[in-house]
Amino acid sequence: MKKMMPFVITALVLATTAWAGTMSISGAGATFPYPVYAKWANAYAAQTGVQLNYQSIGSGGGIAQIKAKTVDFGASDAPLTKDKLDAFGLVQWPQIMGGVVPVVNVRGIAPNQLKLTPTLLANIFLGKVTRWNDPAIAAANPGLKLPNKGITVVHRADGSGTTWIFTNYLDKISREWHRLVGTAKAVSWPTGVGGKGNEGVSAYVQRIRGSIGYVEFAYALQNRMTTVRLQNRDGRWVTATISSFQAAAANADWAHAPGFYLVLTDQPGEKSWPITGASFILVHTSQKNPAKARAVLSFFNWAFAHGDAMAKGLDYVPIPDNVVRMIKAMWARRIRAGGQSVWAK
Amino acid sequence: MKLSIFRSSRGRGDALFHGAAVGAAALVLILMAGLFVDLVIGSRPSLEKFGLGFLWSAAWNPVTGNFGAASSIYGSLVSTLIALVIAIPLSLLIALFLVEIAHPRLARPVGGAIEILAAIPSIIYGMWGLFVFAPYLADHVQPALQAVFGKVPVARALFSGPPMGIGMLSAGLILALMVLPFTTALMRDVLQLVPRVLKEAAAGMGSTTWEIFRKVMAPYGSRGLVGAGFLGLSRALGETMAVTFVIGNDHRIAASLFASGNTIASTLANEFTEASNPLYLSALIELGLVLLVMTLLFQLAGHLWLGRLEKNTRGGR
Numbered sequence: 001m002k003k004m005m006p007f008v009i010t011a012l013v014l015a016t017t018a019w020a021g022t023m024s025i026s027g028a029g030a031t032f033p034y035p036v037y038a039k040w041a042n043a044y045a046a047q048t049g050v051q052l053n054y055q056s057i058g059s060g061g062g063i064a065q066i067k068a069k070t071v072d073f074g075a076s077d078a079p080l081t082k083d084k085l086d087a088f089g090l091v092q093w094p095q096i097m098g099g100v101v102p103v104v105n106v107r108g109i110a111p112n113q114l115k116l117t118p119t120l121l122a123n124i125f126l127g128k129v130t131r132w133n134d135p136a137i138a139a140a141n142p143g144l145k146l147p148n149k150g151i152t153v154v155h156r157a158d159g160s161g162t163t164w165i166f167t168n169y170l171d172k173i174s175r176e177w178h179r180l181v182g183t184a185k186a187v188s189w190p191t192g193v194g195g196k197g198n199e200g201v202s203a204y205v206q207r208i209r210g211s212i213g214y215v216e217f218a219y220a221l222q223n224r225m226t227t228v229r230l231q232n233r234d235g236r237w238v239t240a241t242i243s244s245f246q247a248a249a250a251n252a253d254w255a256h257a258p259g260f261y262l263v264l265t266d267q268p269g270e271k272s273w274p275i276t277g278a279s280f281i282l283v284h285t286s287q288k289n290p291a292k293a294r295a296v297l298s299f300f301n302w303a304f305a306h307g308d309a310m311a312k313g314l315d316y317v318p319i320p321d322n323v324v325r326m327i328k329a330m331w332a333r334r335i336r337a338g339g340q341s342v343w344a345k
Numbered sequence: 346m347k348l349s350i351f352r353s354s355r356g357r358g359d360a361l362f363h364g365a366a367v368g369a370a371a372l373v374l375i376l377m378a379g380l381f382v383d384l385v386i387g388s389r390p391s392l393e394k395f396g397l398g399f400l401w402s403a404a405w406n407p408v409t410g411n412f413g414a415a416s417s418i419y420g421s422l423v424s425t426l427i428a429l430v431i432a433i434p435l436s437l438l439i440a441l442f443l444v445e446i447a448h449p450r451l452a453r454p455v456g457g458a459i460e461i462l463a464a465i466p467s468i469i470y471g472m473w474g475l476f477v478f479a480p481y482l483a484d485h486v487q488p489a490l491q492a493v494f495g496k497v498p499v500a501r502a503l504f505s506g507p508p509m510g511i512g513m514l515s516a517g518l519i520l521a522l523m524v525l526p527f528t529t530a531l532m533r534d535v536l537q538l539v540p541r542v543l544k545e546a547a548a549g550m551g552s553t554t555w556e557i558f559r560k561v562m563a564p565y566g567s568r569g570l571v572g573a574g575f576l577g578l579s580r581a582l583g584e585t586m587a588v589t590f591v592i593g594n595d596h597r598i599a600a601s602l603f604a605s606g607n608t609i610a611s612t613l614a615n616e617f618t619e620a621s622n623p624l625y626l627s628a629l630i631e632l633g634l635v636l637l638v639m640t641l642l643f644q645l646a647g648h649l650w651l652g653r654l655e656k657n658t659r660g661g662r
Binding site for chain 1: 404405509511605611
C-alpha cells in the first residue's frame with residue numbers, strides 16, 4: 001500500500017490538472033428543455049471540448065441557484081419580469097420554444113378533427129361544459145359525431161412550466177378563469193384528476209375514455225396522441241406544428257418587451273398557435289470571470305447557429321432569426337465583466 | 346505487570362466501544378432534533394400566516410397563496426387505513442402458513458419470494474400500478490364493486506363515481522402490496538420465536554392449529570405482531586412514489602374511494618421542485634412537519650398500546 005501512495009498522488013494530481021484544463025460550464029433549471037440542452041451539450045463538447053453540466057431540477061430551483069451564483073446560468077420556463085431581473089442583477093433571453101397541445105380520448109374522434117374555441121377550452125377546464133355532446137361543442141364541430149359521454153379533465157399534478165403556459169393562456173382569454181383560477185405552475189383546479197409529469201397526464205388520458213388533458217407538443221407527437229385544433233387570436237383554426245409555433249414567436253412584439261418578458265400565448269398572426277411558450281436562460285449582468293462568461297455565451301451562440309436541426313429532431317421549436325439578432329445585441333449591451341462588455345461579436 | 350497492561354488496554358478498548366455506541370445513539374437523537382427544528386424554521390412563514398387552521402383547511406391554491414393540509418392529511422390516513430386493513434390479516438395468514446402449515450421445503454421459496462417483493466423499488470410499484478393494475482381495476486374490479494354495493498346505502502357512496510382505476514382505493518391497494526412483505530417477514534420471525542414446547546403442549550391437549558395460534562402463539566408474540574403492524578403503518582404513511590402515480594393527485598376530500606385524492610408525501614413529491622414562492626415552499630415544509638408529528642404520535646400510541654398489552658398478558662398468566 002505504501003509503495004502505491006506516490007502513484008495514487010500522481011494520478012490525483014494529473015486528474016485535477018486535466019479537469020482544470022478543460023473549460024466546463026454549469027447550469028440548472030427547467031426540465032422541459034433538458035433533452036435539447038443535453039443534445040447540444042454533447043455535440044458542443046465533441047466539437048470544442050467545452051463540457052456543459054446541466055441539472056434539470058425545475059425552473060424554481062434554476063432561479064434560486066442562479067441567484068445564489070452556484071451555477072453559471074439558470075433556466076426557467078416562465079420569464080421573470082423586468083423588475084425582478086433588475087433586482088437580482090440578471091438578464092434573460094428565450095433559448096428554445098415549445099408549445100402546449102390539448103389532447104383528447106374520445107371514441108370516434110381522430111387527431112386534429114375536434115375544434116375548440118378559446119371559450120370552450122376554458123369552460124371545459126372550468127368544469128362548466130361537462131359532456132362531449134354539449135350543444136356548444138357541437139356548434140363548433142358541425143358534422144362531427146360527438147358521443148353522449150362525460151368529460152374528465154386531466155391536468156398536471158406537479159408544478160410545471162407546461163401548466164404555467166396553459167393557465168396563462170386560459171387566463172388571457174377567459175375572464176372567469178382569471179377570476180377563479182389564475183396563472184401559475186400549479187393551480188387550484190376546479191375539476192379533474194392530476195397526473196405526474198407529461199407521461200402521467202398522457203397515461204391518464206389514454207386510460208380514461210372521454211378525457212381531455214394538455215401535454216408538451218413533443219410529447220403529444222411522439223406518443224401519437226389525439227390532438228385538437230384551436231382557434232387563435234385572429235379567429236383562424238390552427239393545428240399544432242413547428243411552423244405554427246414559430247409563427248407565434250415571429251409575430252410577437254419582442255422589441256417592445258422589456259427584459260424579453262414576453263409570454264407567447266395568444267399572439268396575433270393568422271398562423272400562430274395560441275398556446276406557445278419559450279424557455280428562458282438567465283445569467284448575471286455583472287460577471288466576475290470574463291472567460292467563463294464568454295464560454296457560456298459562446299455555447300448559446302453556437303446553439304442558435306448550429307442547433308436548429310437537433311432541436312427540430314426532438315420536436316422543439318428554434319427561436320426565429322429576427323429574435324436571435326435582438327438577443328445577441330442585448331448580450332453585447334448588458335453583460336459585463338469589470339465594466340467591459342463580454343460579448344463583442 | 347503484564348496483567349495490568351492487558352487490563353488498561355482492555356479498559357481503553359471498552360471506553361472506546363462505549364463512547365462509539367453512545368455517540369452513534371446520540372447521533373440519531375441529534376439528527377431527529379435537528380430535522381424537527383429545521384422543519385419548524387422552514388415552515389415559519391406558513392405557521393405565522395395560517396396558524397392551527399392549516400390543519401383543517403382544505404384549501405390549496407398556489408395562485409392566491411392559500412394553503413391547508415386537510416386534504417393531504419385525510420388522504421394519508423385513508424390510504425394507510427386501506428393498506429393496513431388488507432395487509433395485516435393477509436400477512437398474518439401468510440406468516441402462519443409459513444411457520445405452522447407449510448413444509449419447510451415450500452416455506453423457504455415462499456419466504457424468499459416475499460423478501461424479493463420487499464426489495465422492489467417503489468417507483469416500480471408505481472409504474473406497474475399505473476400501467477397494469479389501474480386499467481385492470483377500472484375494467485374489472487371497480488364495476489364489480491359498483492354492481493355489488495350499488496344499492497347498499499353507505500357503501501354506495503364509497504364506490505360512487507366513474508371507475509377510472511386511479512384514486513384512493515388504488516393507492517391503498519398498492520400500499521397494501523408494498524407493506525405486505527415487511528409485515529409478513531416480521532410476523533414470521535415473531536411466530537418462529539414461540540417455544541416449541543408451548544405449541545407441543547397445546548397440541549398434546551388436543552388443540553387445533555387455529556387454537557394454538559389464538560391461545561398460545563398470538564399472546565406470546567403479541568408485542569412483536571403489533572410492532573410489525575406499526576412498522577407497516579409507518580411505511581404506508583411515508584410512501585411517496587408509488588402513491589403519487591396512482592392516487593390522482595387532487596387536493597380534494599371526496600367520500601368515494603374511486604375519486605382521486607392526495608397524501609402528504611405525494612403532494613411534496615409533486616410540488617416541491619417548482620414551488621418558487623416563499624409562502625408556497627413553507628406550506629410544503631409545514632406539510633413535512635405535520636407528517637413527522639403524525640408519525641411520532643402513531644409511534645407513541647403504539648408504545649402505549651404495547652405497554653398495556655404486556656400488562657394484560659402478564660396479569661393473565
